[in-house]
Amino acid sequence: MPLFSVVTHLMVKIVPLSESSLDFLPDSPIVAEHHTIECKDCLREVSHVRYAHKLPQTSFVVLAILWTLIISGIAALHSYQAYQSALQEVVAAAQYSYAKDLTYRRWATIHGGVYVPITEHTPPNPYLTHILEREIETPSGRKLTLINPAYMTRQVHELSDSTFGTRGHITSLKPLRLENAPDSWEIVALEAFEAGETERWSLETIGGIPFLRYMRPLIVEAGCLKCHAHQGYHVGDIRGGLSVSIPWQTHRESLYASLFVYGIGYSALWLFGMCGIWLHRQKVHHTESALQARTVELEQRNSELERFAYTISHDLRTPIVTIRSFLGYLKTSLEQGNQQRIQQDVTYIEKAAERMSILLDELLHLSKVGVVIAPARDIKFRDLIAEVLVALEKDLTAQQMPPIILHGDDILLHGDIERLSEIWENLLENAIKFMGHTDQPHVEIGVTTTKGETTFYVKDNGIGILPQYHQKIFGIFDKLDPQTAGSGIGLTVTKRIIELYGGEIWVESSGSATGTCFWFTLPLALQASKS
Known part of the structure; x- marks a missing residue:
């Protein structure tokens, strides 16, 4: 193997190569410890490590914020769906209550009202004086009064409010009974019905208590004209509306209890994800630290190689220059036949060759340290x-x-x-x-x-x-x-x-x-x- 190839081989084994040290290396393949590489491939290895170190590092803060936003978004969506579901349940209850009220009202309308005993709680209806048989008397002498659908519905609502807390109200923009006049929310609903709307509901507060208020219009039927024909109504007209108010407090407490459980579950999921992100970050940090340490090591080795290259070029060149110089002297001495000078020149050449041999042996020893x-x-x-x-x-x-x-x-x-x-x-x-x-x-x-x-x-x-x-x-x-x-x-x-x-x-x-x-x-x- 040529001398220069030997030195090159030893240099590759001792330290990695830097870009500045590639100029004096040949382009032919050389054998490293484990595989055959091109001399300039060493530089590629260093560049690869530096490039990998400069790659954008995953930010723990960014991942944590992103994970928090994802969990918060899902939790908010779930909470919103739970809230809407609770509302729909209450609306369904209100619709059922309205349908029930409308059914027995319609039954009473079909039969033209019902007669009940006159009591302090149920006196004759003063708004039915135009009806001839408002009061009747049974053969046994018991006095009865006519209860029209509106009167019956009002009494049922009062009983339901005192028993279950569910409120009902039959009202109209032109009520016969002033006590049945609509409140502000009902006025807005009745006007909306006149404009073509078929139902209205919302969460409102009545006397400081939250209720879900629901209302639908009442359409004039033939039986209604018995009491309201004098007001100018015709079959199919909107007579007024029937509103139902369902207490929201119990449903709200049940919703909050569910949201609390959801919150615990999503918090645990968030914490689990954060732990995973933290562990991933620790792993990445460990890898980055190892990569950075490797980069620093390679940079130190490259710096060492530059000094090494200078030393090699100087220390190996010295005996080569000596050999080359004394070969010229030896040629002259041979031409002149000067035996003393010939012996002297050969001695210098031998010492220079021995010096070079020692240097190469030392380099070989250094390359085998590992x-x-x-x-x-x-x-x-x-x-x-x-x-x-x-x-x-x-x-x-x-x-x-x-x-x-x-x-x-x-x-x-x-x-x-x-x-x-x-x-x-x-x-x-x-x-x-x-x-x-x-x-x-x-x-x-x-x-x-x-x-x-x-x-x-x-x-x-x-x-x-x-x-x-x-x-x-x-x-x-x-x-x-x-x-x-x-x-x-x-x-x-x-x-x-x-x-x-x-x-x-x-x-x-x-x-x-x-x-x-x-x-x-x-x-x-x-x-x-x-x-």
Whole structure:
């Protein structure tokens, strides 16, 4: 595989690609960890996440208002229908009462009235003096008076009012009896009947009590002329009207009781819907938060890629320029036959090639940080540090290894032991490398728990790191001292492993031989061990 393709492959595995970093990539397919993609497809993935994050978010308030309006509308419609149904029931009762009154009135009309005993409550009708047989006497001497249909209907209405509360009134715009004169509501109804209307009803208040008032016209029949012919009426004329008043209070109380039950039901339905909307909102919020976190992560990785691309172009170009330059020198030396220069040129070329090989190996190592080396298992903190120290002692002499001081509880960790070991190996190597000329060098390794959060640290009393370099040291191939050994990728690898375990790393140091302390967390390794 060509060198450029190797570097490109490693870059795709290490960080996502940004638009500005696509210019130097080839258009041919490259193999990522799980699938084959075009280099520029990485940008599409980032753009897709950003676009998804910018999609209009469902507003909880809008949904809540919409749901409230829907339930309120349905409840209002149901309440209106219940109210209309209650009214229709009362109207039906009034129509039945009117039909009953009209039936016995018609019966009395057909028979020309009826005779009843004369009593204090039923005296002779003064408006029937023109009728010869207004009063009669039975063979036994009992006196009777003629009750015409209007007189009978009035007495029945009075009895119904005192017994059931239902009121009736027979009236006319030209009443014979002044007490039968219409009230204001009845006048309006009678005038409407004269105009052709056949019935009228409405909710009214009589003496402070609510009633449903119903009225229909009375048509003059042949039997009516016996009493009203002298008023100029003819068969078929509108004589007046018969009104019925049904108490509304009991029906209204029954309606309110039903509406109360409806209200409880719709309130429960509204609350159930609001809970569903809230749960949906929580789910959406969780998704949005995860998406936002992913977007931030991708943006950070893109920013990291830009720095990475610059570093690659610089660090890999340096040995390539060296090789290219000394190849020219070597060609000249071969033409001149200068053996000493030839050997010198070859040596420079070998060193440059070796440098490039080291850089590529480090890149390959960084790209495999997320790859599992061994199955995860439990290990105690002190046992892990012991394994790390054993590995370091193989590469360092007794004079190079400073005293190691261990602090903290022996907590349990769970994870890929090889990767976890790399964290402490890199930090210890870094501490030893930059110990300087301290009189009593030492390194402290520990763990502390504050407010339920466990934090690890590696602290030395070496040369320290100036604050302006606290972020730079975690960059790829960023070496504060170019003369020191190593490629400068150790802290980058350390940071990447810590991030894989859901943690973070930061440094505390003021420089000027004040020492350095690296703090970091590994929440996923601790959670896994607890579970």
